[in-house]
Amino acid sequence: MRDTGMGAGLGGESLLFLTDEQLRQGIEAMFFAYRGFTADPDRILTDLEYGRAHHRAVHFINRAPGTTVNNLLNILGVTKQSLNRVLRTLIADGLVESRIGHSDKRERHLYLTDEGRALEQKLSDAQRARMRTAFREAGPDAVGGFRRVLEAMMDPEMRRAYARLKEQGA
């Protein structure tokens, strides 16, 4: 087994949790857990001819109603063309409403329709159910650690977006 060479001679703190093997287990845990994380919504979506991209759009529009396309673009980290394709179908299907901005008429503000909210509800119910089970199994302390590690893993820009959404939801 290889080692980073940083595990020895660092005083009382063993830092055993930073060995390459521990890090690799963390990487694999992320990989397998993300599969579970998306599995339930994915099943619902394939029945509805939608994909994960539609879920993400619906999720964040619900989370921040009236958000602009540009704002959504930054949160989702995709190109406007990619997002536009998804939004177009959602608007055409009557799940999302796009209203021209009042102060800046170039901007489009996005809202879920009743039907859109119904889908969001259905998807997030499924996803929250899994998250709830996992949180309950692991316990409150583990949940705190989970959140701290994930936050530290984000790119700074995403960490800011995440913090903004957190404030908004509280």
Next chain:
Amino acid sequence: MRDTGMGAGLGGESLLFLTDEQLRQGIEAMFFAYRGFTADPDRILTDLEYGRAHHRAVHFINRAPGTTVNNLLNILGVTKQSLNRVLRTLIADGLVESRIGHSDKRERHLYLTDEGRALEQKLSDAQRARMRTAFREAGPDAVGGFRRVLEAMMDPEMRRAYARLKEQGA
């Protein structure tokens, strides 16, 4: 704000960490963190004309040298056609070697070549670096919680695969 209706009257334990808002923050944390998780390898891969699928294959072949195609299929959770496309390019490019099984000649055992190991090293160095920073920022207790929640989030089948890899690496 909606509520699950499970937050009240449960005695001393408040279960505040299981509110819909907390769960939604967990969901968003997973989304943003996974982006960071894959960002560094993705950057390396695009330069090399490879994708995330190649990374996953190389990772697990390195992790379990001599693994069969079928075993890899189960771990990655994709179709054989999808995996085969990736394996074909990796073998053609001399990163992976496919050896016919000794006892069962139908099976192909997969190994990384020196060149394959070099790529795996490069990719996992980048990914481990981010994981290491995140782990160090969050601290050992948080890392334990992180791992417990992720494990609880996996599908049972993936939890078994994860456990098998853990034993193997120890």
Next chain:
DNA sequence: AGCTTACGTCAGTGTTGTTGACATTCCAAT
């Protein structure tokens, strides 16, 4: 001999992402 398993491949399709190019609309500055 017949069935199953493991693997590979061909063909077609769908989702999601990417560039690049171009039009429109609007705000803001000269």
Next chain:
DNA sequence: ATTGGAATGTCAACAACACTGACGTAAGCT
């Protein structure tokens, strides 16, 4: 008032990565 830039939208082409379905080959099992 015109010019420049930002925000949005659209079209086209393309690539990665997943899927299904069908077919073939070789090997193993009963």
